[in-house]
Amino acid sequence: MTERTLAKAINEGLRKAMEDNPKVLLLGEDIGKLGGVFRVTDGLQKDFGEQRVIDSPLGESGIVGTSVGLAIRGYRPVSEIQFDGFVYPAFDQLVSQVAKQHARSEGAITLSLVVRIPYGGGIGAVEHHSESPEAYFAHTAGLRVVSPSTPNDGYWMVRQAIECADPVMFLEPKCRYWEKGEVDESAPPAGLFDAAVRRAGTDATLVAYGPSVKTCLKAAEVAQGEGRSLEVIDLRSISPLDVDTVARSVEKTGRLLIAHEAPVFAGMGAEIAARLTERCFYSLAAPPLRVGGYHTPYPPSRVEEDYLPNIDRLLDALDRAFEF
Amino acid sequence: MVRSARATRAASTDSDDHMVQLLTPDGERVTHPDYELDVGVDEARALYRDMVIIRRVDVEATSLQRQGQLALWAPLRGQEAAQIGAGRALAPDDFCFPGYREHGIAWCRGITPEQSARNFRQVTHGGWDPYEYNYAEPSIVIGNNAVNAVGYAMGVQHDGAESAVMACIGDGAMSQGDIAEAFVWSAVFQAPIVFLLQNNHWAISEPTERQTRIPLFRRAAGFGFPGVRVDGNDVFAMLAVTRAALARAKEGSGPTLIEAFTYRMGAHTTSDDPTRYRIDAEVEEWLQRDPIERLRRHLVATGAADEAWTASIDEEAEGYARALREEVVNLRGPTPVSIFDHVYAAPHPLVDEERAQMIALLGAEDAGSLK
Numbered sequence: 001m002t003e004r005t006l007a008k009a010i011n012e013g014l015r016k017a018m019e020d021n022p023k024v025l026l027l028g029e030d031i032g033k034l035g036g037v038f039r040v041t042d043g044l045q046k047d048f049g050e051q052r053v054i055d056s057p058l059g060e061s062g063i064v065g066t067s068v069g070l071a072i073r074g075y076r077p078v079s080e081i082q083f084d085g086f087v088y089p090a091f092d093q094l095v096s097q098v099a100k101q102h103a104r105s106e107g108a109i110t111l112s113l114v115v116r117i118p119y120g121g122g123i124g125a126v127e128h129h130s131e132s133p134e135a136y137f138a139h140t141a142g143l144r145v146v147s148p149s150t151p152n153d154g155y156w157m158v159r160q161a162i163e164c165a166d167p168v169m170f171l172e173p174k175c176r177y178w179e180k181g182e183v184d185e186s187a188p189p190a191g192l193f194d195a196a197v198r199r200a201g202t203d204a205t206l207v208a209y210g211p212s213v214k215t216c217l218k219a220a221e222v223a224q225g226e227g228r229s230l231e232v233i234d235l236r237s238i239s240p241l242d243v244d245t246v247a248r249s250v251e252k253t254g255r256l257l258i259a260h261e262a263p264v265f266a267g268m269g270a271e272i273a274a275r276l277t278e279r280c281f282y283s284l285a286a287p288p289l290r291v292g293g294y295h296t297p298y299p300p301s302r303v304e305e306d307y308l309p310n311i312d313r314l315l316d317a318l319d320r321a322f323e324f
Numbered sequence: 325m326v327r328s329a330r331a332t333r334a335a336s337t338d339s340d341d342h343m344v345q346l347l348t349p350d351g352e353r354v355t356h357p358d359y360e361l362d363v364g365v366d367e368a369r370a371l372y373r374d375m376v377i378i379r380r381v382d383v384e385a386t387s388l389q390r391q392g393q394l395a396l397w398a399p400l401r402g403q404e405a406a407q408i409g410a411g412r413a414l415a416p417d418d419f420c421f422p423g424y425r426e427h428g429i430a431w432c433r434g435i436t437p438e439q440s441a442r443n444f445r446q447v448t449h450g451g452w453d454p455y456e457y458n459y460a461e462p463s464i465v466i467g468n469n470a471v472n473a474v475g476y477a478m479g480v481q482h483d484g485a486e487s488a489v490m491a492c493i494g495d496g497a498m499s500q501g502d503i504a505e506a507f508v509w510s511a512v513f514q515a516p517i518v519f520l521l522q523n524n525h526w527a528i529s530e531p532t533e534r535q536t537r538i539p540l541f542r543r544a545a546g547f548g549f550p551g552v553r554v555d556g557n558d559v560f561a562m563l564a565v566t567r568a569a570l571a572r573a574k575e576g577s578g579p580t581l582i583e584a585f586t587y588r589m590g591a592h593t594t595s596d597d598p599t600r601y602r603i604d605a606e607v608e609e610w611l612q613r614d615p616i617e618r619l620r621r622h623l624v625a626t627g628a629a630d631e632a633w634t635a636s637i638d639e640e641a642e643g644y645a646r647a648l649r650e651e652v653v654n655l656r657g658p659t660p661v662s663i664f665d666h667v668y669a670a671p672h673p674l675v676d677e678e679r680a681q682m683i684a685l686l687g688a689e690d691a692g693s694l695k
Contacts, residue, residue, distance in 0.1 A: 056509075057509060059505040059508065062474075062502075062508065065474070065475060065505065065506070066471060066472075066475030066478060068475055069472040069473060069479065070475045071475075072454070072472065072475075072479075073475070073479030073483070089501070092502070097472060101461075102667070102669055104449045105453070107665070107669070108455060109455075110669045141675075144672075165668075165670045166669050166670055
């Protein structure tokens with residue numbers, strides 16, 4: 001057990017994957033000499049060389065598109081998109097090639113690649129540096145989408161994503177990069193696509209992933225003081241969804257709240273609410289409620305606290321769930 | 325307005341300047357200072373045979389579409405020399421990333437006309453195992469495949485392998501951002517790749533001057549690698565230039581852009597009507613530069629072939645056309661439930677759930693029956 005920041009834990013997960021498998025290559029903008037703008041790849045080029053940690057030209061379609069070719073050749077490329085809001089030039093490659101090569105070739109091509117993206121807000125950044133694009137990817141068959149919320153998950157999930165036979169979108173909650181936690185290098189905490197119950201409770205279920213998990217845990221702490229026992233589930237995987245773990249909780253609590261930073265409309269919360277309503281209709285004492293971004297472009301960061309899910313908004317939604 | 329557009333066209337894209345040619349439209353063998361080709365009688369006859377067969381098969385596929393047996397076909401007529409010359413330059417362990425009109429290159433890789441037709445009958449989006457032929461699945465999104473090809477070439481380079489990669493693009497693709505990224509990447513990393521640009525003069529209804537103000541091969545210079553314009557209807561020139569470019573890639577000198585200056589004699593696809601946007605005179609003019617006729621003249625003039633031999637090739641081509649027809653009309657698939665088979669390589673609970681839903685709805689027999 002060692003204490004690490006999330007950024008350092010992912011760095012060590014990448015290092016271990018590169019040690020274990022010479023086919024693992026990293027590519028992205030500023031990931032080599034600089035070590036990435038968040039230092040997630042710090043020191044890796046120095047230790048593994050410029051052939052395996054590649055400072056790429058500035059072009060996201062090129063980063064993802066060359067990853068496709070490298071993967072067809074048998075490599076396991078792990079690319080970095082510098083910020084969430086810069087992934088869109090690569091969207092064509094992600095949807096048209098990354099997601100479809102395996103199906104198009106009727107299984108002949110196995111496209112094992114990982115696209116890492118620091119995502120989400122809360123760091124006082126300028127435009128295009130705080131977005132949550134996960135629903136775009138989750139909507140695309142052929143992609144898998146995961147997001148760690150703790151250093152231990154950061155270390156293990158990046159390794160598991162690299163070992164996965166399918167392309168994985170690896171979304172890193174950038175506002176949690178500097179938060180510390182214990183990393184247990186002896187064994188993975190769970191499968192890559194398993195949800196985790198982070199706090200047990202009896203009165204309502206809070207579902208979140210990535211940056212919103214901690215917000216939910218704080219809200220649960222406050223709610224405890226108000227006499228309400230909340231269960232907090234960290235999805236960890238956005239596609240596929242571990243519906244079973246959430247359903248077990250909702251059947252027990254009867255109330256479901258979903259939190260994410262992405263806009264609520266047509267977001268992951270809508271999918272989770274629909275699936276859990278189908279599965280747990282007679283267990284629900286109130287309709288599932290969603291707390292997330294508004295239907296606006298991500299705002300200037302001076303007001304982002306009012307845009308993002310926070311303790312007050314979660315507790316307000318909780319009150320509404322109990323008023324039904 | 326019309327006049328100025330025509331003037332632009334003449335100046336920018338239609339000039340034959342600097343075009344590598346080894347066989348004139350009359351079938352006369354000429355030399356080029358930079359490109360030699362030692363082609364024997366057997367090889368020349370084999371190139372002729374390739375071109376005649378793929379043209380005949382192409383005509384058959386077009387009529388199969390007209391008869392409702394194919395959903396679509398993208399005819400290659402006019403581009404036989406560009407594709408056979410480039411395709412025959414590839415070594416077995418070279419890897420090619422085609423677009424959707426490269427039936428001639430597919431033929432050179434050992435892919436049968438029936439395999440090429442599978443996608444157009446929509447029994448699959450692919451049609452072959454890419455690793456068996458070192459030939460990627462068709463790419464319909466214009467430009468994507470060039471970036472993928474560069475990535476593959478970076479892998480070849482990383483392996484230290486002595487092979488090269490070919491990416492097939494067209495005049496329309498040259499306006500896509502992905503092509504710029506593919507050119508930048510390949511140049512920066514000196515990737516072992518040849519960009520085969522078939523400039524067939526039309527991107528559906530848009531002429532080349534809607535894509536460029538300068539001859540397309542000149543773009544390569546701006547990225548830092550050589551570009552060369554070749555008479556794309558001259559199979560000897562295509563073979564010689566492509567061989568040289570592949571050799572250059574394999575010796576570590578990086579990418580080359582080959583602009584095969586050719587013409588799409590047919591429609592963009594069977595859904596297209598070229599009479600709405602181009603004049604017959606242009607097609608007539610290109611008919612005089614026909615790739616097969618010029619090689620036939622050369623073979624006859626040099627005594628390498630006679631009428632009896634060319635007739636035997638025509639007959640062989642008829643056989644391929646007949647075989648394609650028989651195979652295509654009997655080609656069935658996929659099964660409804662097979663759509664779930666290769667979404668992911670590893671198990672995925674949502675896909676499993678939806679597969680079960682479909683089987684429950686259709687019944688196992690119908691869900692598993694070939695369409």
